[in-house]
Amino acid sequence: MPALRVAVADDSVLLREGLVRVLEDAGLTVVASFGDADALLAALPALEPDAVVLDVRMPPTFRDEGVRAAIELRRRHPRIGILLLSQYVEVAYAQELLAAGTGGIGYLLKDRVVSRDEVREALERVAAGGTVLDPEVVGQLMARRVDPLQSLTAREREVLERMAEGRTNAAIAAALFIGTGAVEKHISAIFAKLGLEEGGGDHRRVLAVIAWLQRGAAG
Numbered sequence: 001m002p003a004l005r006v007a008v009a010d011d012s013v014l015l016r017e018g019l020v021r022v023l024e025d026a027g028l029t030v031v032a033s034f035g036d037a038d039a040l041l042a043a044l045p046a047l048e049p050d051a052v053v054l055d056v057r058m059p060p061t062f063r064d065e066g067v068r069a070a071i072e073l074r075r076r077h078p079r080i081g082i083l084l085l086s087q088y089v090e091v092a093y094a095q096e097l098l099a100a101g102t103g104g105i106g107y108l109l110k111d112r113v114v115s116r117d118e119v120r121e122a123l124e125r126v127a128a129g130g131t132v133l134d135p136e137v138v139g140q141l142m143a144r145r146v147d148p149l150q151s152l153t154a155r156e157r158e159v160l161e162r163m164a165e166g167r168t169n170a171a172i173a174a175a176l177f178i179g180t181g182a183v184e185k186h187i188s189a190i191f192a193k194l195g196l197e198e199g200g201g202d203h204r205r206v207l208a209v210i211a212w213l214q215r216g217a218a219g
Contacts (some may be wrong), residue, residue, distance in 0.1 A: 005030050007032070007051075007053070008053045010033075010039055011193050013121065023053075023116070023119065026117065044073070052082055055084075056084055056149045083122055083132070098131075104130070108137075132165075138164045160208060
């Protein structure tokens, strides 16, 4: 299986070069690295990466350039996975990026990434169309929203939170000390309460989280 092809954008030279080294040590192929989002977007057609890693705050304003680039990247190249790295939980930006509900998105906090394997696994997941969210990001998104889903039980909320973290049914079962059959029943109940029809495949897991966050933001 060929190595995953990754492009990187971060304005900090030290962080950028360090990230490139981490990715290469993890067995990924870094096709290019950039100091700003515009340069990354301009070069993407020739690079053909499987995924990109973006800082949230980059030149010129150091506010939301990474998120703006991610949204534009998703519009132009929907098959490329996107992993945002940030020093902070940018709740509004995370909600905006997740709003499309299409998957292939990740949001991790730099200080909480503890191993190169974690970064590699996150990139593999978003490149395959999955979603990866740092538990702290999930927690703040949940705390900020106005809860429109009062019909969810406490256990269903726990399962949904771990779905947002990208865990498999088996991992959710282990974390909550319940059987995988129970997890499947909770997930089916969540899908039903969110009005997600059968036939969506794995993307229903992503849509369950996105629909929850979107409805909360709208409320």
